[in-house]
Amino acid sequence: MAEAVSIGLSPQYDKDEETFLRFLREHTIVQRQTHGTIVDIDRNHEDDEDTMMVPTLEEDDDIRRVPCYLPHLQRIQDRHFYEETGNHAFVIEVPLDELDAWDSVKGKELATKAAQNTVRYLELFAKVVDTLLSTLTSHRDAQTRDAIDILHDQRLQVVQQNQQQQQQQEENNPYQPNNNNNIENENLQEELQQRPDHGVTEEFPPTLMRRYEIRILPRGRNGTLPPFAQQVVPKDRTATATANSLREIRSHAMGHLVTVQGLIVRASHVQPSVAVATYSCDACGAEIYQVVQNAREFMPAVRCPSCKSKHETLHLQTRGSKFVKYQELKLQELPQQVPMGHVPRSMSVYCHGELTRLAQPGNVVTMDGIFLPQRIAESGYRALKAGGPSFDEEMEEQIQEIAQSPDPVSLLASQIAPEIFGLEDIKRALLLQLVGGCTRKLPDGMRIRGDIHICLVGDPGVAKSQLMKHVVQSLAPRSVYTTGKGSSGVGLTAAITRDLSNELALEGGALVLADRGICGIDEFDKMDEADRTAIHEVMEQQTVSIAKAGIVATLNARTAVLAAANPLYGRYHRKKSLSENINLPNSLISRFDLVFLLLDVANIDRDTALARHVTSVHQNCGVNVSDEEEEEKKTIPPHVLREYIARARQHQPVMPPEVAPYVVEAYVTLRQENHRSQKTSNDQTAMTARQLLSILRLSQALARLRFSDYVAREDVDEAIRITNQSKASISDDGDNTRRTSDVTSRIFGIIKDYASQVDSNVIDFKLWEAMALRKGFTTQQLQATLEEYESLNLIHINDSRTQVTIF
Template sequence: MEGNQEGYPDYAEELQKCKDFLAQYQALGEDTRKYVEIMQRVVNREETVVELEIDDVLAFRSDSDFADNIVANAGRYEKLFCQAIDESLPEPSADIEQVADVWDVLQRQREIQRAEAQEQPDADLEDSPDNDFPVALVRRYELRLVPPSGMKAEALREVRAGAVGQLVRIRAMVTRVSDVQPLVSVVTYTCDACGFEVYHEVFSRQFTPVERCPSTVCRTNKNNGKLSMQTRGSRFMRYQEARIQELPDQVPIGHIPRAMTVHCRGGLTRMCSPGDIVSIAGVFLPVRYSGFRAMKAGLIADTFLQAQHIFRHKKSYDEMEVSASMEAAVDEAAEDPEVFSKLARSIAPEIYGHEDIKKALLLQLVGGVTRKLPDGMRIRGDINICLMGDPGVAKSQLLKYIASVAPRGVYTTGKGSSGVGLTAAVSKDAVTGEMALEGGALVLADRGICAIDEFDKMDESDRTAIHEVMEQQTVSIAKAGITTTLNARAAVLAAANPLYGRYNKRRAMSENINLPNSLLSRFDLLFLILDKADMESDIALARHVTFVHQFKKNPELDFEPFDPKFLKLYISQARMLEPHVPEELTSYIVEAYVALRAQSGQDAKNGDQTVMTARQLLSILRLSQSLARVRFLEGVTSEEVDEAIRLTHMSKASLADDEPRDGGDSQDMMSRIYTIIRDYVTGRGVSHVGYQTAEAMVVRKGFSVEQLRECLEEYADLNVVQVNADRTQIDFVTQ
C-alpha cells in the first residue's frame, strides 16, 4: 500500500522527507551538515556505519509525526533511508583506488563482460531486473536507527504484541551468545549453459534457491540452463545470535524470568558477552518459519529482536573512560592519608557499623596482583571472603551492594543454585544444532565478583563444584564429548548462617560452622558477625535505621561519602597498578605468618576447623598488594602488611571468640594494649619504646591505630606514660 488508502502514509512523500533530512539537517550551533559529511566519508571508504539518530529527526523542522512513524514502522523506514542514502551519495572527494576491494574488481569485470556481450552481432540481451546489480551487493555501509533518548528501557515482559514492527528498547542480561557466522544477503548464480548472471537478494535466514535460468537465450533454446551459486560473487554479512534474560529486579515474585533471542548483524556482533547488562534497541519482529519447521510450529509463532543499537551498562575496569577532571578528582582523593577508611565507609553507608568488613570488601573489589610464572602456573590475585553470622546483620544487603558496584557482579542464592548452574551446562545450540557450553554464574562473573547468599544451604555435591574455581579459577568440563577448561577468574563473596540458625555459644566453633575445612581454607577472610544485645550499640543502630527509613538517606558522616560511580572510577585506576613486595619485607611477613601459625596450632588441638594454612600466607600478600593499590603505591610497605595481618587476625579472632577484639569493654581493651607495650619494655630492660614499634606490635595483635592513641591518651592522663611532641617515642614514668 503506497499511500492509496486513507490512514496510510504516502511512502513516496516519506522518501522525499528522508532525502530532505539527510541533505539539510544541521546540528544546533554547527555550520556543517551532519549526514552529508557522513555520506561523504562513506563514499571515501573512511566509515562503514551510518547511525541515524531519531533525536535529530525530532529536531529537524519539529516534525514529530515523521519521527513517530519511524519508531512505529522501523523496518520499512530503514529501507526508505537506505534508498535515500543510495540516491544521495556524492562523488568521492579522495582517491579510492588505493582502498579498492574485491567488489570493485568484480563489478569492473562484470561491466566489461556485459559490454563485450552487447558488442556481439547476434546479441539479444534484454533489460532483465534479475541481471541488474542489486544495490545491496555494492552497498558499503550499515544503517542503524538510534532510538530517541527519551525512550524508556523496558523489561521483556512489558513488550507486548502491539510493539511488533516497532523500535523498542529493552534492558536485560545477556546469558548466551553464539559464534559469529556468515549470513548471505545477496546470492549470485551463474548459468552453466549461457553464462548469464542472476542476483537474488535474501531478507531472511531461509531462502529458496533459483533453479532455472531466466535469460532470453535459455528461454529461446528451451534448454533450462542450470544455475550454480558463486560463493565469491555473493555477499555475506556477519551474523550472531544472543540470548537475553530479564534482570532479577524485573521479575515479579513467583514468576520465571523471560528470555528472548536477539539477532545481531554487521558491526553489532561481538559487542556483548555473557554476563553483560545491556540496553538493546531494535525492531520487535515475529519469526517467519518455512517448510517443515512451519508445519511443526503450526499456529504458534516466536518473536525476536533485530538489534539496531547496543549499550553496555557495566563496562569492565579496563574499558572505563576517564576524563581529565575525573582523573584529577581521583588523584586528589588518593593524596588523603585517610583515603582507605573513607572509601571503606562509603561502601553501603546506609548499613550501620561493620567497618572492618567494609574494608575487606573494598580490598576484594580492588583485588591483588595475579602472578603468572614462566612455567605457566598462575597464582590468583582475587580475594575470597565469607561472611557468617546471625540473621538480620545485613549480610545479604552487603552482598547485593557489592554485586551492583562490581562491573561484572552476579548475585545468586545457594539453595536456588545447582553445581551446573554455578559452573557450566551443556545445551543444544538453536542455530547450528550442535552441543554447546552455557556458562553458569561463576563463568558469567569472570573478572568480577560472584556473590553467593545462603551458602550453607547448598547441597554438598553442588558446593564441591566451586572448589576448583576458588583456587585455580577455572572450570573443567568433560561432558557430552566436550572436554575443555573455561576461565572463571571471579572473586567469591559468600554469606552463610551458622548450623543452628544462630551462633550457639554453648557449642564449639567447629559445630557451629557446618563447612568443610577444604572449603574454609580457600577463603582469604572469614568473618563471624554476631547479633549481641548491648544497650549502647542497640540504641545507635536503632537511631541509624530509623533515620534511613525516615529520610531515605544515610546520617551525616564526618566527611562526604563517595558515590558508587566515583568508587568504580577509583577502583579502575587503582587496578592498573601492580605493586610488588620488596625483599626487605620478606622476613617481616614470614615472622608474622609463623606467629599466626603457632597460635592456630593451639586451636587445632581443640578440633578447630579454621587452622592457619599456607594459603593464608598468600592471603596476607594479596591483601597487602590490594591495600597498596588503594593508596596508589608502587611497592608494598610494612604499614600495608600490618593492616593485612590485622584484618587476618580480626577475622581469626572473631571466629575464635564471640567477643571480638574491638568490642566489649573499652577499658579492658585499653588494658590489653598497655600490657602488650609494657611486656615489650620489661623484657628488654628499658623504659622507652619507639612509637612506630609500639604501633606495629599493637596492630599485629588485632587492634587499630585509633585504639592505641586512645590508650596512650588515657594512661598519659594517669601519668603512667609520656609521649613526646612529635610522637616518635613512648616513655614509661618510673615512680
C-alpha cells in the same frame, strides 16, 4: 459524489536519493598530519577491552580537509583492502552527525528519516552507493577476481545469448501465436502469480555483487573505521550516544535506530546465513535468484518463474549464492537496571557480517541496532527489548568531600547496610571487596588475581544474608545473587544449550555473568560436593574451562566470591574445626582471603545496644529527617557510593620500594606467631603464602579508596589488622579463656613481652602502635591503654610521643 483529496504525506525517496548522492560526492572531513603522514589513532588496551581515543581539533595542529567517501568508494571498486583492518571486508559508515554537519537543513532532515526508518534507508543508501560505484573506473587486476565475478560474467553472456536467440526467433517467425496458446499461458501466469514468490526473481540482484556493508551510526557516535579512523573530530561533537535500558524501549521505537546497554549472557557460534539464494532450472536452464532480507528462516523456491513450469525444477546452487556471517546474542538487563523483585528482561540480538565475534558471554556492551519485531510461532510478534550512569557537579563535590575526609574508609564502610548493628570490621572488608585489588599480568603470561574472596560463617540470625544482599543488589556495579541449594555446577559455570538451528551453544552461568563483579552465593554449605568443585578453578585461576559435547572453551570468570554458610549442626560448635562445622574442604576454605565467624553470644551490653538500634531504625522509618540530622549522620546516597567505588577502581597502586621490606618483615613475624600459637592453643587457621597475597590485595584496595597510586605502610597495617580480626574470630576458644583479660591488658602485654625479648625497657612508640594494629586492635584502644597505664605509673611516654618507658 465528493472527490477524495490526497494529502501529500508520502515519503519522497527520490529526493532523498539525490540528497545522499550529493552527500557522498561533496562531504569532506578534517585529518591531522605529522611530517606528511596522517597520525594513527592511539588505543589503550586495558585487559580485554579496547578504548578508542578520538583525536580532537587543536588550533596549532597541521590539518587538512579531504574528501570523505569518494576515495573510500574508489578502494571498494578497486578492491584495495585496508591492511590495518586485518580482514578483507569493506564497511561504509554513515554517522548521522556527519549528515548534520554537511547540510544543516537537508542533511539533518535525511538523518532524522534514517534514524526513524533505518531498514528502508539502509537499502536506499546501498542503492545510491551502487549507482556511484558504477560511475567509477575500476583498476582491478586478475588476482582480485573471485568465483562471484566469474559467475557474473557467465551469467551476462547467457543473458546476451538468450536475447539474441529470442530476437532471431521473432525475425524468423513474425506470425502471432494462436489464441489457445495465449489463453493457456495467461491461465498459467495467473496461477503462478497467486503462488507466493518469496522474493524469487529472474533479475540479477544488486546484493549479490555488493562487496561492502553499510552501517548507519546514531547521533553522538563517531566513525571508527576508514576513512573516519583518521578523522579529527571537532570539540563540540565529542558527546556520546545515550544508551537506553531495556525497559525504556517502547513500541514507538519500532523500526528506529536505538542504542541499548546490557550484559551478554549467551553467544551462538558464527554461522553462514543466506543473503541471496541462486537456483538453476533443469527445464529451461535459467538462473533464478531469491533475496533473503536478514531473515532467520526462508522458504526455498522450487518452481521456475521463467519457463512457467508446474513441476519442481529448481535446484539450489550454493557456489553461486551469497552467504554472510551470522551470530545470535542474548542481551540481558544489568543488575542495577532491574527493579527490586522483577525478573531481568532480555532481548535477542542478530549480528551479521563484520559485527560478529565482537562479544562473548559476560561482556557488558553498548550496541546500536534496529528495533524490530520478532516472529514467534503461533504467538504473533514480540518486540525486541533492550542505561548508563548519570553524573553531575553535585556528585563531584560529594566525592571530593569523601576523599578529603580524615578517614574515608570508615566513612564509606559505615554506609554499608547501616540498618545492621555493629560488624564494623566485616563492613570494611566488604568495602574492600567492592573495590578489589590490582590484577597483575606477568611477562611470562601468569596472572595474579586482584579480586578479594570473603566467606561469612555463623549462627542463624546474625545478618549474613542481609549483608550479602545489600552488597550484591545495591552497591556492586555488576553482580549475581544465587543460593547453593538452588544452583547446580553448570548453573554456576556454563551450560551447553541448543539454539533454534539445533546447534550447540555455550550459555554462561552465575560466575561467568558476574565477570568483573561480585557473585554472592548464599547457603554455601548446602551445595552438593560435585557442584562445589566447579568453584575451585574460578576462585584462583578465574576462568571456567568447558569440555562438553565437543565444545572445548575457556570463559572468563573474573569475579569476587562472597559466600555465606551456616553451621552443619544448626549452631557453631566451638570444639570442632571450621571445616567440620560448615562441611567445606580446607582446599576451598584456603582460597578465601577472609573468613569471618559471626556468633550469637548472649551479652547484656551488646544485646541492649542492638535492641536500641533496631527500635531506632523502625521508629525513624518513613519519617522525614532534618538536614541537621542528615548532616550529622553523614549519609551517602547509594549512587554516590557506587560512583566513588568506580573512581577508586581506576587507580592501579604499586608497592613502593620503602614499603616492600616492611611487608616482608610483617609476614615473617606473622608466620612465627602463627607457628607458636598452633603449638600452644587450638588455633584452626594457618598463615600461608596465600594470606600474604591477601594482605597485598587488601592493601591495594585501601590505597585505591584514598585515590592513591602507591601503597602506604598504614594500608599494610590496616590490611594485617583485618586479616588478624578474621583469624581471631575463628581461633578464639569457646569458653573465652583468651578474653578473660580486658583489651587494655592485652595491649600492655604485647609491649611487655617484646621488652623482655629485646631486654630493654625503652620501646619505640611507632613500633608498639604497629604491633598493636597487627594484632587487630584499633588506635582508640591503644590510646585508652596509654592513659590507663600511665595513670598507674606503669609506663611513661615522652613529650614528643616517640618512646615508651616500662617501669
